Amino acid sequence: MTRVACLLAEAPAVVPPGALLQVALAHSPRVEDAETCIYLDAAGLEGLFGAEPELGARLRDAALAAGLSIRVGFASGRLAALVAARLGEGIAIVEPDGDAAALAPAPLTLLPLPEELATRLERWGICTIGELAALPTAGLFERAGAEGVRAQRLARGEDPHPLGSWRPGPTFEESVECEWGLETLEPVVERLGAMAARLCARLGARGLAADGFEWTCRLADGGAHKGALTPAVPLTESAAVTALLRLALEARPPRGIVRTVTLRARPTRAGAAQESFTDPSRPSPRFLAATMNRLVALVGPDRIGAPALLDSHRPDAVGLGAYAPPSPRRGAHAFASPSPLRGEGRVRGPRRRPPNPPRDASVVAAPVLALRRFRPPVPAAVTLASGRPVALRSSRLAGRIVAGVGPWRASGEWWTTRVWLQDEWDVELADGTLCRLAHDGSAWHLAGIYD
Amino acid sequence: MGVPIESSPPPGWERERIDGLLGLLGLFPPGRLSEIVGSRSSGASSLLLALIARITTAGDGQVAFVDATDALDPASTAAAGADLSALLWVRCGGRLRVALGAADLLARCPGFALVVLDLDDLGPVPASAYIRLQRAVEDTDTILIVRVARHREGSPASLVLTTRRLGPQWMGVRPLTRLSGLRSEVSIARLRLSTLSSPGRDQGEGREGEGRWTINWTLEDWPRDNWSIGA
Numbered sequence: 019m020t021r022v023a024c025l026l027a028e029a030p031a032v033v034p035p036g037a038l039l040q041v042a043l044a045h046s047p048r049v050e051d052a053e054t055c056i057y058l059d060a061a062g063l064e065g066l067f068g069a070e071p072e073l074g075a076r077l078r079d080a081a082l083a084a085g086l087s088i089r090v091g092f093a094s095g096r097l098a099a100l101v102a103a104r105l106g107e108g109i110a111i112v113e114p115d116g117d118a119a120a121l122a123p124a125p126l127t128l129l130p131l132p133e134e135l136a137t138r139l140e141r142w143g144i145c146t147i148g149e150l151a152a153l154p155t156a157g158l159f160e161r162a163g164a165e166g167v168r169a170q171r172l173a174r175g176e177d178p179h180p181l182g183s184w185r186p187g188p189t190f191e192e193s194v195e196c197e198w199g200l201e202t203l204e205p206v207v208e209r210l211g212a213m214a215a216r217l218c219a220r221l222g223a224r225g226l227a228a229d230g231f232e233w234t235c236r237l238a239d240g241g242a243h244k245g246a247l248t249p250a251v252p253l254t255e256s257a258a259v260t261a262l263l264r265l266a267l268e269a270r271p272p273r274g275i276v277r278t279v280t281l282r283a284r285p286t287r288a289g290a291a292q293e294s295f296t297d298p299s300r301p302s303p304r305f306l307a308a309t310m311n312r313l314v315a316l317v318g319p320d321r322i323g324a325p326a327l328l329d330s331h332r333p334d335a336v337g338l339g340a341y342a343p344p345s346p347r348r349g350a351h352a353f354a355s356p357s358p359l360r361g362e363g364r365v366r367g368p369r370r371r372p373p374n375p376p377r378d379a380s381v382v383a384a385p386v387l388a389l390r391r392f393r394p395p396v397p398a399a400v401t402l403a404s405g406r407p408v409a410l411r412s413s414r415l416a417g418r419i420v421a422g423v424g425p426w427r428a429s430g431e432w433w434t435t436r437v438w439l440q441d442e443w444d445v446e447l448a449d450g451t452l453c454r455l456a457h458d459g460s461a462w463h464l465a466g467i468y469d
Numbered sequence: 470m471g472v473p474i475e476s477s478p479p480p481g482w483e484r485e486r487i488d489g490l491l492g493l494l495g496l497f498p499p500g501r502l503s504e505i506v507g508s509r510s511s512g513a514s515s516l517l518l519a520l521i522a523r524i525t526t527a528g529d530g531q532v533a534f535v536d537a538t539d540a541l542d543p544a545s546t547a548a549a550g551a552d553l554s555a556l557l558w559v560r561c562g563g564r565l566r567v568a569l570g571a572a573d574l575l576a577r578c579p580g581f582a583l584v585v586l587d588l589d590d591l592g593p594v595p596a597s598a599y600i601r602l603q604r605a606v607e608d609t610d611t612i613l614i615v616r617v618a619r620h621r622e623g624s625p626a627s628l629v630l631t632t633r634r635l636g637p638q639w640m641g642v643r644p645l646t647r648l649s650g651l652r653s654e655v656s657i658a659r660l661r662l663s664t665l666s667s668p669g670r671d672q673g674e675g676r677e678g679e680g681r682w683t684i685n686w687t688l689e690d691w692p693r694d695n696w697s698i699g700a
Contacts, residue, residue, distance in 0.1 A: 301531060301580030309578040313559060316570055321560040325543035325553050336543045341557045343531050343580075385490055386549040387651050387686035388514040390540040390589070421637070423645045444648040450634050452510040452651060466542065468637075468651060468688070469507070469514035 019114060021070070021092060022181065023060040024099035025077060028087040030054065038088070039184065041080045045073070050096075050182040055103070057096050059181055074109035093117050095177030101128055101147075117175030122148025129172060135165055147173045188224070190217050190283040199238050199275040206235065206276055207267060211260035213281040218256040221285060227252035230284035231259065235276045243272035250311070251303040252286050258304070300343045310341070331430045332438055333456065333465065334391055388469055389454065395463035400455060407443055407455060412464050417447040425457070444468075493655060493682050494520050497583075497612045498627055502603040505616045507632035512653030513616055514540075515549075515686040516632060517585060520614070522550035530582025533557040533575040537568035537588045548689040557581075565591050569598045576605035576613055583612045590618040599624050620658070629659035638685065650687040656680060 025042055027033045038056050042049045045067065048059035060073060067073040074090040081088040091103030091110045098117035101124045102110040112120040124147045126139060138161075144150050151173040158166045171178065192213035200206050210233060221228055229252040235243040247266050253259055263281075301309075313322050323338035398412035407419050424443030431437050442465065443455040452468035497503050497520065507513025521532050532555060534541060539560045547553055559575070561568040565588070572586040586602070588594065594617070603625045606613045620629060635652040639645040657680035 301578055305578045306580065309574050312574050313571055316567055316574070317559055317561055321562065323558060324556060325541070325546065325558045327543055327547060327553070334542070334544075338558065338560075343555070385515060385519055385684050385686045386545065386689045387512075388518045388545045388549070389542045390514055390538075391542045393539045421639065421645060423639070423641075423647050446637050450510060450636070452637050452648070466540075467509055468648075469510055469512065 019061060020094055020177075020181075021060040021114075022094065022096050022099045022177075023058050023070075023073070023077065024091040024093075024096065024103040025056040025058070025081070026089045026091070026100070026103040027055075028089065033086060037084055037086055038081070041077065041084060041086070041088075043184075044080060045077060048181055049184045051184045052096075055100060057099065057181060060092060070111050071109060074111070078109065093120065095175055096181070097121065097129070097172050097177065098175055104128065117177075118151060118173075121173060121175055122146065122151065124148075126150060129169060131169055132165060135162055135169060138162060188220075188285070190220060190228070190285055191280065192216055193278065193280040195278045196276065199277055200279075201275050203267060203271050206272065206279060207260070207264045209279050210263045210267075210281055211256065213279070214259040214263065214283075215256035217281065217283045218254050218259060221283060222254045224285075225288060226285040227254045227288035228259070228283035229253075229286040231263065232282045232284075233263070234278075234280045235272045236278035236280075237272060237274035238277050239274050241274060243274075243276070245270060250307040252288055253304065254288065255304070306343070331428060333428070333440060333442075334393070389466045390469050391466040392464055395456060395465050398455065398462045398464045400457075400462040407445060410445070410447065410453075410455070410464070415447065415451060415453060415464060415467075417449055417451070419445045420448050421446040424455075490519060490682070490684060491523075493630075493684075494523050496628060496630075496657075496660075496680075497614065499610045499612050500606055500608060501613070501627040502599065502606065502625060503612065503614045503628040503630070504620065504624060504626035505614060505630050505632065506618070506620045506658070507616075508618055508634070510637075510651065511632040511634045512651055512655070512684060512686050513632040514587075515651070515653075516630070516655060516684075517587070517614065517616055518546055518549040518551065521546065521556065521583065521585070524583050525552040525555040526550055531555050531557065531580065532583045533559065533581050533585070535559045535561065535568050535572045535575065535584070535586045537561045537565060537586070537591050538563055540587065540589060545689075563591065565594070569594070569602075572613075572615075573598075573601060573605055576602055576611060579609060579611075581611050583614070586613070586615045588615060588617050592617070592619075592621075594621055596621070596623045599626070626659065627661045628657070631656055631658045635683065648688055650685055652683065652685050655682045655684060 025038055027038060039049065039051055042056045042058045046058040046060065046063060050057040060070065063073055067076050070092045074092065077090050078088055089103045089106065089108060089110070091099040091101070091106055091112070093099040093102055093112035094114055094117050098112050098120050101121055102112050105124060126136070126145055126147055129147055129150070131139070139150065144153070150170055153170060155167060155170060158170055194209045194213065196209075214231075217228070230246065230248045232246040233244070237243060245266055247262055249258075249262060310322070320338070322341070324341045326337045326339040328335040328337050392414065396412050396414050398410055400407045401409035407422055409418050410416060422443050422445035425441035427441050429437075429439040439459050441457045444452065445455055446452050454465040454468070456463045456465040505513050505516060521534070524530060524532055534556060536558060539562055541558060543553060546556070559571045561571060568586060568588065568591070572584060575581060575584045584606070599615070599621070602613060602615070615626070620631070633654045633656070635654055637648060638650040638652055640647050640649045660680070
């Protein structure tokens with residue numbers, strides 16, 4: 019019979035990292051670190067610590083001795099143990115086979131759900147875990163798919179996955195001792211480079227990269243020279259790491275003879291450049307970061323980014339957002355299967371236009387006529403006849419107008435000091451150029467050219 | 470025995486038009502410099518937007534757009550079907566050397582499916598810049614396109630497409646009621662695929678001057694936002 023204990027800190031913000039884990043490891047060999055709480059395998063501990071109330075009291079006292087105030091919940095599954103710890107007082111115990119009953123009155127927000135499913139259940143009026151558990155499974159599967167059924171199994175107290183086992187993470191640290199001492203910078207950099215190569219190889223073998231490096235040089239006079247660097251993107255290339263270390267040490271070299279050099283790498287999960295075999299590769303984060311930095315230096319920081327349509331009817335209301343390459347086919351997966359509830363889960367907000375659903379590669383949108391904008395709009399002199407433009411003169415375009423339609427009058431933001439009003443005309447010049455003219459109430463402008 | 474059902478396309482559906490554009494967009498060779506040459510209102514920019522839309526929405530990769538004259542209209546780009554989040558827009562403010570430098574940097578950054586350098590009528594472009602760009606994308610999967618108003622003699626572009634205005638399309642007759650689109654012709658002025666490393670692409674040799682597409686570009690921002698008929 020599986021029994022799980024959940025240790026939940028009363029004030030998680032003040033818990034030192036790893037403190038709760040140490041308490042759990044002192045009582046059970048099988049512990050899972052769930053970040054917000056700690057689960058431990060409580061089965062078979064009666065001989066050591068007594069029944070569950072005694073074990074709970076012992077865990078609470080051990081935590082108090084470490085300066086932590088915790089709640090403890092016991093149940094047959096993790097979710098029920100967590101709910102017991104969260105909603106109970108002090109030490110809460112759910113009897114075997116009582117998980118479903120214990121979960122039933124708990125609010126649905128305690129169930130770990132994808133955002134879309136949580137929104138959908140909320141719209142259905144499902145507020146408690148018990149209400150979700152009582153839904154007909156077949157109907158739930160039809161509407162919410164496998165994700166909905168998985169959530170319902172959790173709500174019914176079923177915990178299909180075994181308890182994870184915590185293991186200490188690998189330490190990525192290398193050290194070199196030099197009995198004769200290093201008096202110049204070059205041999206120090208050489209040894210750091212060799213250590214960086216070994217660290218990068220170890221990181222790469224585990225599919226990791228380093229997003230930070232720290233080094234310590236023990237000096238002959240007993241002092242220490244410490245430094246750290248944080249690359250713009252996680253690195254696994256030793257040559258790049260060595261170059262950065264060299265630059266950092268040249269900027270701030272050790273003040274004395276170096277006896278021992280230690281290099282530590284901070285591991286992080288490296289993002290894949292290609293998510294799957296059929297996906298296209300994305301720009302390498304390292305190359306992209308370097309290229310973006312150079313582009314910013316070339317064109318300026320406010321002239322580069324992903325275009326974004328602003329929530330305004332004002333002509334040319336666009337902005338530049340941060341450019342972050344999205345995951346390939348991210349949208350394609352989102353639209354791959356039609357939603358059983360049409361209209362639900364869609365973004366309602368300030369977007370001016372809804373996002374275009376991705377299409378198959380063999381399909382292309384209907385050909386759309388592009389407008390090339392003048393930024394800022396070019397002042398123009400327009401001759402009118404019977405209220406219609408018949409000739410245009412500007413620094414960019416000039417000629418007789420042979421055809422035109424308008425005015426299309428638009429205005430906005432009259433409730434602010436940035437009120438705007440504009441009449442637009444689409445005109446064809448004698449040389450065939452199609453352009454858009456705008457009159458803002460006082461002057462004419464050339465807004466753009468259709469191309 | 471079932472009754473065969475034949476369905477006819479809905480009114481306005483022009484399958485040939487779509488297929489033709491699809492074939493045209495598939496012409497641009499990866500790892501090579503291509504050129505789109507077109508004067509004002511010839512449909513050259515519309516052709517670029519169609520290609521950007523195809524690449525970004527089909528999940529084929531990221532697109533970088535070096536906008537030498539700050540002329541890109543994101544609203545038109547979105548209307549063409551492009552995913553704006555997959556587009557890197559570099560505005561160069563009419564500075565030719567900056568635009569060439571930015572395009573060179575992006576062409577050398579692996580991972581972009583398409584790099585566009587929109588020069589329009591900015592110039593003249595030194596021949597060495599073209600050659601440098603061509604070298605930058607060699608042996609990569611990046612499509613590099615330079616959009617110019619006039620073709621430069623000595624350009625090393627493997628594919629040169631020229632666009633020509635056939636005429637605007639208006640709705641209504643006397644008086645006209647609105648602009649509905651533009652009819653233009655795209656033709657292959659040069660297609661040198663024999664120099665490509667892939668042997669399967671040698672079939673393109675000898676097609677120079679062949680290939681001609683007539684495309685109706687439609688104005689999509691109708692009804693216009695927040696408009697009313699003026700006096």
